[in-house]
Amino acid sequence: MSGSPIAxxxxxxxxxxxxxxxxxxxCDLRKPVPYQGAAELVLRIDAISRxxxxxxxxxxxxxxxxxxxxxxxxxPEEYRKNEAVGKGRRMPGDHLLESPVILDFPESAADRNAAxxxxxxxxxxxxxxxxxNTSIQGRIWGRITKKRYISFRSALELICLLSEAV
Numbered sequence: 001m002s003g004s005p006i007a008x009x010x011x012x013x014x015x016x017x018x019x020x021x022x023x024x025x026x027c028d029l030r031k032p033v034p035y036q037g038a039a040e041l042v043l044r045i046d047a048i049s050r051x052x053x054x055x056x057x058x059x060x061x062x063x064x065x066x067x068x069x070x071x072x073x074x075x076p077e078e079y080r081k082n083e084a085v086g087k088g089r090r091m092p093g094d095h096l097l098e099s100p101v102i103l104d105f106p107e108s109a110a111d112r113n114a115a116x117x118x119x120x121x122x123x124x125x126x127x128x129x130x131x132x133n134t135s136i137q138g139r140i141w142g143r144i145t146k147k148r149y150i151s152f153r154s155a156l157e158l159i160c161l162l163s164e165a166v
Contacts, residue, residue: 008045010124010140020162022120028052029079038162042155044075046136049128051075124162140165 009025016036023032024041026048033048035041051074116123124145128138135154141147144165152158 006049006128008048008126008128010041010126011120012122012124013119014121024048026052028081029075030081031079033075033079038159041162042136042159045126045128045158046155047075048079049131049136051080124165 007026011022011025011032012020013022015021019037020041021034021036023034024044025032029048029052033044035044122142122144124140124142126138126140128136130137135156136158137151137153138158139149139151140158140161141149150161152161
């Protein structure tokens with residue numbers, strides 16, 4: 001991943017079998033990408049970054065399946081917009097991640113629920129900062145992190161952080 005960080009919004013609708021479910025929003029997707037569970041959430045984040053060509057393609061993604069035609073870990077076409085995104089392009093909304101003062105979550109449960117769209121229990125702002133050894137690095141921010149940035153060094157660490165937080 002080059003230059004500037006990439007921002008995504010993770011919406012949590014609830015829990016099923018002790019795992020969060022919801023969707024992921026990125027400005028260059030046709031529609032939100034659904035997920036069920038922390039592991040699938042991280043796989044979807046990785047697929048979004050690969051599908052939109054937001055990551056360094058220097059490391060090849062490996063798969064048990066052979067001859068996948070270069071579509072490894074990509075989002076289905078129904079989520080992708082037609083125009084390509086340039087590497088290092090700054091996404092609308094990235095500026096929101098630079099200052100936690102802008103993102104202020106209400107303290108009480110009643111105020112917090114009033115501030116979120118219907119059906120959304122919580123939101124997490126995710127900022128992808130890099131890719132190394134075919135894994136993502138970045139940070140998350142939100143009410144569940146007590147309005148602090150929590151950095152992660154790998155997809156596995158992000159799964160652990162999300163499982164703890166939700």
